[in-house]
Amino acid sequence: MSHQYGYIPSSLAAALRAGGFPSVGVIGDKWTLYAVAAKRQMDEAALKALFMHHWSGGSQA
Structure with a gap:
């Protein structure tokens, strides 16, 4: 099963920055x-902590 999306990491980061998000990690x-x-x-450390909070069950691994 394959799901294709319309973004690559750099284009998604650019879209988020254009949307008013000054801090972006992709x-x-x-x-x-x-x-x-x-x-x-x-x-970068704060963005990583935010990412880990949302995508690892809230643990700070």
Whole structure:
């Protein structure tokens, strides 16, 4: 089963920034794409913590 989406990591990040999100983190490959964005300025560590909170059951692994 294959699901195709209209974004690649760089185009999704650009769309989120254009939408008013100054802090954006996007990871992905051929089959998956995940993004986290915030309306306030956040450093890379804070974005990673936000990502882990939402996509790892809330643990801070």
